[in-house]
Amino acid sequence: MMRLFIGCWLFLFILGQAWAGVLAKAELVRRFPAPLVVGDKETDLPVWPLFKQNATATELVGYVFESVDLAPIPGFSGIPINLLIAINPQGGFLDVAVLSQHEPVFLDGLGEAPLFQFVKQYQGLSLKQNIAIGAKSKRAPDATHADIDGVSKATASVRIINQSVLASALKVSRKKLGFAQGRDPDQIARIRLEVRQKLDVAQMLGQGLIQHVRLSNKDVETLFAGSAGAGLDAEAARDPDGVFIDLYLAYVSVPTVGRNLLTERSWNKLRNRLDDGDHAILVMSRGRYSVLGDDFVRGTVPERLLLKQDDLPIDMRDLDLELQLAEASLLPTENIAVLRIISQAGLDAASPLAFTLPITRSKGMVYPERIARNVDFSYRLPAAFYTAPQGDDATWRGTWKGRRMELILLLAGLVLLAGALARQKRLVRDGRQFVWFRRLFLLFTIGFIGYYAQGQLSIVNLTGVIQATMAGRSLGFLLFDPMTVILWIFVLLSLLLWGRGTFCGWLCPFGALQEFTGKLGQWLRLPQWKVKPRLDGRLKWIKYGLLLAILGSSFFAGQVTDKLVELEPFKTAITLNFARAWPFVAYAVGLLLLSSVSYKFFCRYLCPFGAALALLGRLRLLDWIPRRKDCGTPCQTCRHRCEYHAIAPNGKVDYGECFQCMDCVVIHASDEKCAPLMLEIKRTRTIPIARVTAEENSNAA
Secondary structure, X not given: OHHHHHHHHHHHHHHHHOOOOOOXXXXXXXXXXXXXXXXXXXXXXXXXXXXXXXXXXXXXXXXXXXXXXHOOOEOOOOOEOEEEEEEOOOOEEEEEEEEEOOOHHHOOOOOOHHHHHHHHOOOOOEOOOEXXXXXXXXXXXXXXXXXXXXXXXXXXXXXXXXXXXXXXXXXXXXXXXXXXXXXXXXXXXXXXXXXXXXXXHHHHHHHOOEXXXXXXXXXXXXXXOOOOOOOOOHHHHHOOOOEEEEEEEEXXXXXXXXXXXXXXXXXXXXXXXXXXXXXXXXXXXXXXXXOOOOOOOOOOOXXXXXXXXXXXXXXXXXXXXXXXXXXXXXXXXXXXXXXXXXXXXXXXXXXXXXXXXXXXXXXOOOOOEEEEEEEEEEEOOOHHHEEOOOOOHHHHHHHHXXXXXXXXXXXXXXXXXXXXXXXXXXXXXXXXXXXXXXXXXXXXXXXHHHHHXXXXXXXXXXXXXXXXXXXXXXXXXXXXXXXXXXXXXHHXXXXXXXXXXXXXXXXXXXXXXXXXXXXXXXXXXOOOOOOOHHHHHHHOOHHHHHHHHHHHHHHHOHHHHHHHHHHOOHHHHHHOOOOOOHHHHHHHHHHHHXXXXXXXXXXXXXXHHXXXXXXXXXXXXXXXXXXXOOEOOOEOHHHHHOOOOOXXXXXXXXXXXXXXXXXXXXXXXXXXXXXXXXXXXXXXXXXXXXXXXXXXXXXXX
């Protein structure tokens, strides 16, 4: 038992290390040769400093790090993309390179060349810029924004890469460079400029819009009790109840606060000095101790009032403004200052502002000992005055908004399909109309869902979820592909109602391609390979074996999984539109050609994703295919017409192998094709005739 425990522990340890950084200092020295010097890896953050010898001084050039160490955001395959990132002290990107990736579209698909070209675009950009991917009208970069080209057919992957680059670089910039550059404006809360309430000072104090801190001499002396700083303040000893500092802080850039506290002229003066996204804190105090201090230089950062958010220091710089209070008699006017927080600092209006008031005493004359104590207090803006941050949703929400029309069209198609299947009697009432409805919908599946919207569901979706879950990562990467999310929701619901057939028979683009090639082969009168029932039953087990191999490898060997998922031709035929290396194209085309002589061969015998849906479809609630007591005994019409061999000789339907083509449902409703129905109609017609004939004979007698 102990050996088993140790073995499991080692396995989990090794698995955890698989998501850690892979670079050693020697490799970085090779990548960043002289005159650059690679320093030792930092202990507080997994980054390497880059130095350059400048005359007699050593200059910090920047920091190098791996994205997987700081922001292991799962890619579309469920495995994080690992990037080498170098930024300078100003937050500019020196270099971004790909170290490892498992994105299906870049593995033998488009190839890695487009990926390498994409990440090269970051060089020369800055965290101070809003970086947009694939803008419809590309603008020239400036200090506030930069547009970079995306990669066709890899939209979800490049957005995840962008998030990895920015998220990891932000962590380093906040920790090492002293600023918080939140680039995505939806990542943090914003002040609601339209909210303007009429409040007096007392009401603002009551609502927390003004923070009040009052310290007496005795309070401060208590802070130093038991230390070398105790008893050094003679004035505090003479007047312990005297005011040391009476401090008021107000979030004056909030319109409700600024307009009520300041005169109209002062408010306008303040607004003219603030850029979009900037914040301002109004500091008002009286007493022996001043926030600004006697030696304070206007326009600089005060040392007696510090601000942190999320344990990251944020600079507040004096605006050197003379402002007039609207209610000066109620608030102290002896010491007034307006401190500005620039938008690039990334201050989140929804999060608490942690203020610190440091108080220092000196003991000794020549080399005085400095004893410091801090008074900490926080300020939290009420929720009514800001728009709530969207957090992690922001990164994928833009993708959903950008594809709004595509999603509406997809939802319309799914609603149409669901409505038609729910009213199947009406759907199959006219066999010819049903055939055309099915053909048109399958064309919609191929053209729109498949090639245009790139909505081909795949076994990769399942392996990605497994690998992300194994590594303890969020499944939020799925949200970067809204078409896939909506299709999965619909497919899961359809599994509960009808089984695997709804996806495999109506919504799989490659399956639809196979159906058309199969029908084309029959129309061309190509010889058809009719698989005997016994062999058919054995061949159908192959897909379950492939499913087991792929899902099993995803738990232990991600690189093996990357190879095994190529058993699906979906990426080659649909995602990449056959623009791929010839072996993959030959495989996909070969399967389509095979379908022309053996109907949907891949779907029936080889598709691991279909096998997974068949297993999930066992939770099906409805036996939706109508049956008569004569079905199977003796009638065999539907069984012989079923291209999927999903109907047993006794008439029982195997829903795990049913593709919901509904041919048997059409036959069941047709008084020209269904033998039991034709007999029933004939019987109802002949019985009355027999009775009339008997009555006529009786009358004649």
